[in-house]
Amino acid sequence: MSLKVVDNTKNHEPAHKRNPGYPLDLDWVERVRMNRSALERRAGSIGARRTVKKDYQLAWLLKAITMIDLTTLNADDTDGRVERLCAKARNPIRRDILDQLGMSEHRVLPGAVCVYHTFVGTAVRALDGTGIPVAAVSTAFPHGLAPVETKIAEIEASVKDGAKEIDIVIERGMVLRGDWQALYDQVKAFRKACGDAHIKTILGTGELATQTNIAKASLVCMLAGADFIKTSTGKEKVNANLVTSLTMIRMIRWFAEETGIEIGYKPAGGIATAGDALKYMALMKEELGNQWLQPHLFRFGASSLLTDIERQLEHGLTGHYATDYRQPMV
Template identity: 75%
Template sequence: MSLKAVEMPHAAEEHKRNPGFDLDLGWLRHVRMNRSALERRAATIGTRRSVKKQWQAAWLLHAITNIDLTTLNGDDSKGRVERLCAKARQPVRTDILTALGVEDLGITPGAVCVYHNFVADAVAALEGTNIPVAAVSTGFPAGLTPLATRIAEIEASVKAGAKEIDIVIERHQVLTQDWQGLYDQVKAFRAACGEAHLKTILGTGELATQTNVAKASLVCMMAGADFIKTSTGKEKVNADLVTSLSMIRMIRWFHEETGIEIGYKPAGGISKAKDAITYLAMMKDELGNQWLSPHLFRFGASSLLNDIERQLEHNVTGRYAADYRQPLV
């Protein structure tokens, strides 16, 4: 059975960009997160449904379109970035796509994410595709360089061709409840982005409580963030389902109050195909089908694609390939 006959998650139409709103401290005072309730809900997400065979393959193919294919290592080089971009152009082997009957769907990841220094290299390597380049700017991963330096880095990344900017907030502003300071910085970053979309990285593993995570999410959305993102991938604790629920429920509340759809990006530690399906199921259940679109949902991942390709090959052949059969970089 061709996967073209299987219902796959549909991409949403282009949504209205977040214009930003005034900081509403009264709204923040109403934010309270019940960690025990979040943990109970998170424990059921992966057990409530099961997708198998061609339906599983369809969901995994869709998951590829939600990946920000990423390299953020200290030993990154132009060659590594070019290899990553080559993988982005052809994320799954042609023989697997042909066997699944989807070789003409043009499946590619949501973006390629690199350090600012490699933006121009990635843009050149992806020329002729519709794959955007995302840059981690603003003193990634700590976000503690001078404000003027961080804003200049955003402007330089945009000038080099980045269409998306992943910024990091100063976590101490959340821990000390300096909501005005956080709002002002994110608003300045949004202005520096211009037409490029802004993803705000909260560093949730360093924010102490789920209420802090929720409040930081809300402030960043008020300031004009197009996406909110869990982690840099460098913290001790990165993306998990409990924190994801805190953040996407703020996205839902924000949408109910403003009519604006904000994207969500879990990052760090998501490396298995089954985890990708669990996150997609969570987004579908909590926010609806439109949030399955790459305009509104991304994985920040470097090795997730490897496992997805292995699972797709298993769907075709009945055997699992060794990891080296799908080298990423």
């Protein structure tokens, strides 16, 4: 079995044209409409029609690992927990499993480690030499409600501490009011504060009321310079799902058709099983093509997905599951 495609030690910084940002085109925003029942029908067909079998499934699961933002975002996080998460990021798969997959020569690494600002420095030190970027959630995560100056200062502090990716949250109220100018201005200011660090814009989709709102917010964030659009903080009542994902990735496709710029997609919150991961990957492949199944264009925001993937890899190889203690997370 050839699983070379998943070696991501060299592709954290692929040649990829970054979104330069565009003027706010309110006519375009007004033209955006989504039909929820059509989206639901299409989402229902993902995974039902297609399953990835055997060796391919193992390859896809390894590939999924390279696209995980390995996350801890708990109020009781500590330096110790972040260090353990980073140790897991250095070796996401047990050596014996990698050996059996014939992957001993390849280092399979996650897309990033994602933490609160407080732990950026700890994570940067713990990941030193790996090339794994640290992502910081920012701008008054998870609600996004703080003075804009405070939010910009937070981004600047995380960048100064070494974060290479900043996951900002938008103010949901701006979307609910249809105040696209305010949303655009704020995201544009956040992008400027990020500098070379990549910006992921979290929409909080479970709080945006309609698929059309989600689609319009996606577009405004992309026009303002987002490198990624991300569904959720993981703290809303409704987090990532396939219907919302369809809405957002169709806006990514439309944006790419109009501008030639490829924006990344990050579903987050509640994605916990290997089966979930395969469905999202099938969706990306079918809607946007294989080139989007790379860490610079697709990430899972997930705290427990890796544990299940490791279990399923072992099951795929041996026919049985490991006991929990063999795959500790943090």
